[in-house]
Amino acid sequence: MPTDWGSLLIQLFSGLSRAMMLFLVSSGLSLIFGVMNILNFAHATLWLLGGYITFSIYTLLAGYYGVSILLLAPAVVAATLALFAIGWAIERTLVRRMYGRELPEQLLLTFALILIIGDLIRLFWGVQNLRIVLPIEPMPVLGSFVNPYLFFIIAVGLIVAGLLWWFLARTRTGKIVRAAVYSRDMVSALGIRIPNIYALVFALGVAIAAFSAGVFLPIIPIGLGMDMDLIVQCFAVVVIGGFGSIVGTFVASLLVGIVYSFSILIWPDGALAIIFVILVAVLIWRPWGLFGTEMRF
Amino acid sequence: MSGPLEVENLHAFYGTSHVLFGINLTVHPGECVCLLGRNGVGKTTTMRSIMGLVPARDGRITYDGRNLSGLPPHEIARSGIGFAPDARLIFPDLSVRDNLEIAIKPPLASGTLPWTLERIYKLFPILKPLEANAGGYLSGGEQQMLTVGRALMGNPTLLLLDEPVEGLAPVVVQELTQQIIELKNTGISILFAEQNLSFATQVADRAYIIEGGRVRFDGRLEDLERQPEIKAKYLMI
Helix, strand or coil: CCCCHHHHHHHHHHHHHHHHHHHHHHHHHHHHHHHHCCCCCCHHHHHHHHHHHHHHHHHHHHHHHCCCHHHHHHHHHHHHHHHHHHHHHHHHHCHHHHCCCCHHHHHHHHHHHHHHHHHHHHHHHCCCCECCCCCCCCEEECCEEECCHHHHHHHHHHHHHHHHHHHHHHCHHHHHHHHHHHCHHHHHHCCCCHHHHHHHHHHHHHHHHHHHHHHHCCCCCECCCHHHHHHHHHHHHHHHHCCCCHHHHHHHHHHHHHHHHHHHHHCHHHHHHHHHHHHHHHHHHCCCCCCCCCCCC | CCCCEEEEEEEEEECCEEEEEEEEEEECCCCEEEEECCCCCCHHHHHHHHCCCCCEEEEEEEECCEECCCCCHHHHHHCCEEEECCCCCCCCCCEHHHHHHCCCCCCCCCCCCCCCHHHHHHHCHHHHHHCCCEHHHCCHHHHHHHHHHHHHHCCCCEEEEECCCCCCCHHHHHHHHHHHHHHHCCCCEEEEEECCHHHHHHHCCEEEEEECCEEEEEEEHHHHHCCHHHHHHHCCC
16 A cells, blocks of 8 residues: 555545545435435436537537647536536426336336436447547646646536535525425425426536536546446435535535545455445434435425 | 405315315405314315315315416415415525525515515514524524515415414414414405414404314304304314
8 A cells, every 4th residue: 555645645636526526416416306306316327428428529629629628618518508408308308207206216217317318328429438638747746746637627626516505505596496405395385486496406417417527528538337336426425415415415525535535545446335334324323414404395 | 456265165185085075165355264173174284275285186276266276386376375384394594584585476466565574574573683594593483473474575465374373382472463463454365274262263354163174164253152062062172
């Protein structure tokens, strides 16, 4: 096990950037469950679709203008908007039929989405892993080299987390979303058009996930099956943090991201197992998660 | 002035059990009507059915000439009905002010004086100093006032109050009674559910006694006073 400060620091940064991705994907998952009581198993598959769309738009742009990190920005924005629209459409046509249904029915629908979207990806992009290669010089930090793009990811993750917090804490729509986490019936009885809130929450959650997939393309190649690894970890994050709590999701993302990153250093095969040991411990100690509240309807 | 609320032959289920067996009731504009009855006789289910939160299996609910049957709760609220549930359902992590502001909805009729934060704080002065506090940290009485205030922010013409004084200390009940009388004097129609006869006689013009999901008495509260056998049979005295 390497113990020099440099490699510990690298592990910390890679853990933090991983935490940002976990947060951006899990926050939507948590909000969707908090507001609509829907477990969206296809959440990470939509994340993956966002990554593929970003890749294609970037490749198209790079074909015209040459390889540049700046071209990633319009590609990410376009894919985020595309997934917002796709998320809205999926909620309006399919997910809304699941409200109030039992978990197995929700699982059937969202699992079907995983298979359908997975096959569409296979059809359009093939089975090979894709990545965006950008000429980024590693930066020396305490005798080791760190990819400076990790700092960018951490900063962007914090900014989006801040924007999401601002939306939920300061805007009227955000306050309605928080109220709906507590009682959908009451929000509806106030005359607020709750179906629009549902569509917005679903679309926003999916869009934020797609955004993170695009931002991560320069450091991790995307491929089929990655959605399954991610969704499992995101469920762990959301359960640890408490369903419906954004602060809880943020703290749990940091915890899971950093613990995972250091576990890889110490015991690579057991990294995921350690996450689940934490999960079980939290469930025994606080079944509603670190920052969650006991459920109400 | 809006039209009456009319409930005809309302049947409703709670899960698989039949709770309401053909409720009929009317609330005329500007009237304050009470649903009296013990716990579990169907008062809350009647309120929730009117609000669209419990689906009616049979029957017809109209308000102001509009058929409400089958409409989602937000449409029912938009036809001028405000709801203060017995569980209160104050949004706990929103401030008192946010709880009120989230509920803002313009009045249906132009020319009506809309409810504002100032008017709510004037009616319930206790809420003003608490406006930045989280809704989850209020006392029962404060929560109840906030629940009524939140319903008023939507500028309803009919207010449904489900057991507004349940579980409150006697002083608070007195305060709230005065406030509801004040509210009644603004001309708003009120339908409230209650177990407590003394509170009901102070504010209501008319009462329906409900028992076993059916209306057992319909009339003025003075008439009820003259029928002790009905009081003894259907109410907790």
